[in-house]
Amino acid sequence: MVWEIVHVPDKVPGLEESTVNVLASNVEPKLANTIMRQLSLVAPLENLRHVKRIRRKPTTGKSExxxxxxxxFGNENELGSIPDDVQKLINDYHLSPFTAKVYKYAATSKEEWEEQCKLWPTSYHPMVNVNxxxxxxxxDSQWIISCMxxxxxLAKLNHFGDQGLNAALIVDPACRQLIASAVDQTPVTLESFFHENGGDEAENFGRLFQVYTSDESAEALSSVSCLQPWSWPQQCPQDLSWHPLKHAPVVAIESSAARDRQLFPLHDLNPSISFPSKRQRTEIPQVLTRPYLCTGFDIYLxxxxxxxCAMALxxxxxxxxxxxxxxxxxxxLGSVHRLQGERSLNHHYSVFRVSAS
Ligand SMILES: [Zn+2]
Incomplete structure (x- = not known):
């Protein structure tokens, strides 16, 4: 099983920015290997090693x-300057070059790779080392994975296909301390959970990701607050702690604020005291001034x-x-909206997806 920590960019690169033009040609299947061998000698794809040299396109009857x-090196309508050796191959085998687009960089996730292959096939090697x-x-990678x-x-996904809850964990990465943890509706304190960092691989996190990243599964997860923010208030559970706005991240923020009030009670009596804009990077008990909200903290969801919830964060x-x-x-944060790229906001966090396969 491989864990991946992938940065979720603050804007989606357009096709023009993420692709590059190549010269391609249809070839007779019986000549493909010969031409490929010669091309790898005279025109190796130095900066496009992830691009598969040959594309097989199924057409009626046979594959093309x-x-x-x-x-x-030319634009869309011009073939540009063709190296002499390649031009000779074109002449020898009566090829008809055309311009095609391929992705500039190797995919960093399976989803990205599947998207790339729609344009031109590439190879995908999951990173063994998350660094x-x-x-x-x-x-840091091991710490991030253990937090996830x-x-x-915490999300109570103990069995594959469970109707889980969203879960949130706020931590201070500077001193690796748990600040708050919560699930949808009800705040919980599971310090003991947090210290179980051994990571039992037998739990098969990889399969968990298979289940919960499939479209069918996501549609069915009606109990996860952030997945169904509109229909969720219509549910009427008996639990008195239930509230339509108490999504796990909001509950965790409330717990973090309650913790601050407990640690720095004097400031509640004197609201004129100004808060520092940056959280002190020391152990919490040694901090003399109350930190400003969750400045410097990470949240795992x-x-x-x-x-x-993204706006609250x-x-x-x-x-x-x-x-x-x-x-x-x-x-x-990427699926429908992309708040981390919204320039009009006065704060921007970095977003990462942690997954196992
Ligand atoms: Zn939410």
Whole structure:
């Protein structure tokens, strides 16, 4: 099983920015191997190693083969300058070059790879070392993954296909301390859970991700607040702690605020005291001044938050958001909206998706 920590960009690169033109040509199947061998000698795809040289396109009766000849230096309508060796191949085999688009960079997730292959096939190798994806150190990566495992346990996803809850874990990465944890509707304190960082691989997190990232599963998860922010208030559970706005991230923020009030009671009596804009990077008990909201904190979520929760996290000045499952219904960090790229906001957090396969 491989864990991945993938940065969710604040804007989706357009097709023009993420692709590059190449010269390609249809080839006779019986000549494909010969031409490919010669091309790999005279025009290796140095910066496009992830691009598969040959594309097989199923057509009626037989499959059509196309081959990448070389990168294109012209625009859409001009073939550009073709290297002499490639031109010789074109002449020898009576090829008809055309311009095709391929993705510039190797995919960093299975979903991205599937998207890339719609344009031209690429190869995909899941990162064995999560550092490669985001630049986190090995130690930081392991910490992030253990926090996510705890969050998933908190979401009560004990059995594959469970009707889980969204879960939130607020941590201070500077001193690796748990600040607050919550699930939808009811705040919980599961310190003991948090310290179970051993990570039992037998729980098969990989399969969990298979189940909860499939479209069918996401549609059916009506009990997850952020997934169904509109229909959720219509439910009338008997539990008196229930409230339509108490999505897990909001409940965790409330717990964090309650913790602050407990740790810094004097400030409640004297509201004129100004709060520092940056949280002190020391152990909490040694901090003399009350921190400003969740400045410097990270939050881990089982599901990508809805717009209400994502906006609440902007107001809280959260530093980074890590989530496991995308939220195709109402996700505000890439699936439907992309709040982290909204320039008019006065705070921007970084967003990462943590997944296992
Ligand atoms: Zn929400």
């Amino acid at each position: 083969l196309s081959i990448v000849l070389c990168p294109s 490669c994806v985001t630049g986190f150190s090995e130690e 495992k705890t969050t998933l346990k 089982a599901w990508e938050p809805c717009a209400m 902007v107001h809280q000045r959260v530093r980074r958001i890590f989530f496991a499952f995308p939220n195709p219904n109402a996700g505000a």
